[in-house]
Amino acid sequence: PVLVVDFGAQYAQLIARRVREAKVYSEIVPHTWSVEQMLEKDPAAIILSGGPSSVYAAGAPFVDPKLFDAGVPVLGICYGFQAMARALGGEVAQTGLREYGGTEVEVCAAGVLLADTPDHQTTWMSHGDAVHRAPEGFEVLATSAGSPVAAFEDKGRRLYGVQWHPEVKHSAHGQTVLEHFLYDGAGLAPDWTPGNVIAEQVEAIRAQVGKARVVCGLSGGVDSSVAAALVQAAVGDQLTCVFVDHGLLRAGEAEQVERDFVAATGVRLVVRDERERFLQALAGHSDPETKRKIIGREFIRVFEDAARDIVAEAGEHGEEVKFLVQGTLYPDVVESGGGEGAANIKSHHNVGGLPDDLQFSLVEPLRTLFKDEVRAVGLELGVPEPIVWRQPFPGPGLGIRIVGEVTGERLEILRQADAIAREELTKAGLDREIWQCPVVLLADVRSVGVQGDGRTYGHPIVLRPVSSEDAMTADWTRLPYDVLSVISTRITNEVRDVNRVVLDVTSKPPGTIEWE
Numbered sequence: 001p002v003l004v005v006d007f008g009a010q011y012a013q014l015i016a017r018r019v020r021e022a023k024v025y026s027e028i029v030p031h032t033w034s035v036e037q038m039l040e041k042d043p044a045a046i047i048l049s050g051g052p053s054s055v056y057a058a059g060a061p062f063v064d065p066k067l068f069d070a071g072v073p074v075l076g077i078c079y080g081f082q083a084m085a086r087a088l089g090g091e092v093a094q095t096g097l098r099e100y101g102g103t104e105v106e107v108c109a110a111g112v113l114l115a116d117t118p119d120h121q122t123t124w125m126s127h128g129d130a131v132h133r134a135p136e137g138f139e140v141l142a143t144s145a146g147s148p149v150a151a152f153e154d155k156g157r158r159l160y161g162v163q164w165h166p167e168v169k170h171s172a173h174g175q176t177v178l179e180h181f182l183y184d185g186a187g188l189a190p191d192w193t194p195g196n197v198i199a200e201q202v203e204a205i206r207a208q209v210g211k212a213r214v215v216c217g218l219s220g221g222v223d224s225s226v227a228a229a230l231v232q233a234a235v236g237d238q239l240t241c242v243f244v245d246h247g248l249l250r251a252g253e254a255e256q257v258e259r260d261f262v263a264a265t266g267v268r269l270v271v272r273d274e275r276e277r278f279l280q281a282l283a284g285h286s287d288p289e290t291k292r293k294i295i296g297r298e299f300i301r302v303f304e305d306a307a308r309d310i311v312a313e314a315g316e317h318g319e320e321v322k323f324l325v326q327g328t329l330y331p332d333v334v335e336s337g338g339g340e341g342a343a344n345i346k347s348h349h350n351v352g353g354l355p356d357d358l359q360f361s362l363v364e365p366l367r368t369l370f371k372d373e374v375r376a377v378g379l380e381l382g383v384p385e386p387i388v389w390r391q392p393f394p395g396p397g398l399g400i401r402i403v404g405e406v407t408g409e410r411l412e413i414l415r416q417a418d419a420i421a422r423e424e425l426t427k428a429g430l431d432r433e434i435w436q437c438p439v440v441l442l443a444d445v446r447s448v449g450v451q452g453d454g455r456t457y458g459h460p461i462v463l464r465p466v467s468s469e470d471a472m473t474a475d476w477t478r479l480p481y482d483v484l485s486v487i488s489t490r491i492t493n494e495v496r497d498v499n500r501v502v503l504d505v506t507s508k509p510p511g512t513i514e515w516e
């Protein structure tokens, strides 16, 4: 892999994504790893990310100069560039002149990195210190007002660096710079494609699972569907998908899974109607974490029941059900530190909390993938487009979109409001523009309204449309007023007990996407 060494801030993920967009496989590792640990991964190249520190700050992360003697091509970015310059004997100084945002750089030598890019280009910078003198043997490629050395390379040793952030779209030729490093600097080929990912995963799943049976909780969302399709491709009939109707679904979801997914993949599907069970378990609870844990626990109990039934049905020669498939994605693994034990954090996220006495081992074929990559793999596997492009919907479903206690009646209200919002957003052609739009019922809030000739005392519905690349950060989507207006009018007219529709205009952070 190409290792992206994370020096903090949020840059490493973005760099890893851009490398993969160049069809080269990348992984993120923490800067606390020793050079030996990194080399054990047999990296094809290493990228040192930006970070919030100054190389002068006490305790600033440091780069071991040994890294540059290993013969592995290295690209330093921003903080990584400065740390590299310093480790190799260059001079980094506090300039007092901060460059932040769009910054013009002047190319003085194209070299490998800046080949075929203009002499003057806009880059995105964010730094206080600057490299004043390149280390010995390095050629200076570019300068800017605040950075005497804004890019350098030592072609012979295959060491490269840029002060700006090529991973950010505001850097006009950023992707080109990354690709020059990967293809020309490090000699890598763009061969990491969905087809290869599938072939690799299929092999890995077969090795892990052997002859045992596997269950997969299918939610109808893209992650579980693609995970299921991969496992199906690997072990066929050993897989049984379980669709749990927990009563916290949106209108039409159970039908879509039965109709579209099964038709496309031929997967064996068991549908379990567990609406009563979840409602009973949730009765009397309004704390978000408690609700999540209850839902997660019940989910697993349902899978255990399903597993028992599957084995019973198979008769005495039936293999045991040993594995549970989870659609854990890479950002969840990274967020939880990237190491072992990461599974639990996403599992928690995925199904709302796994019990400690889990009887299954997890199969997580999407652990190395970002969402857009999961979609590409899904398309390649023939998963239907409405599922591949479906907006994210949390495992705990509408249960965490009712702020307050979950009851059958409240679910019905929210389901209707949600169906209206979704219908109007689709009609307006906005589905691909927004990442998702949670519709939330504030069940414990009431406000006064006037409907017909009478006073009402109803509940507000919150619309939470967000734009995002990976759900780690998000902004609220500026939906057209006329679309908002139609949604509001329809919800207040058509849904009983709702007399107000409000718009959530909070980014993430500080708000999360979901309200609970």
Ligand code: XMP
Pocket: 348, 349, 350, 351, 352, 392, 393, 394, 395, 396, 436, 471, 508, 511, 512, 513, 514, 515, 516
């Ligand atoms: P937050 O609310 O943390 O959500 O900003 C980030 C993304 O994750 C989804 N989400 C979940 N997905 N199980 C899931 O499968 C969960 O428990 C869960 N909680 C949040 C959320 O819809 C958003 O896309």
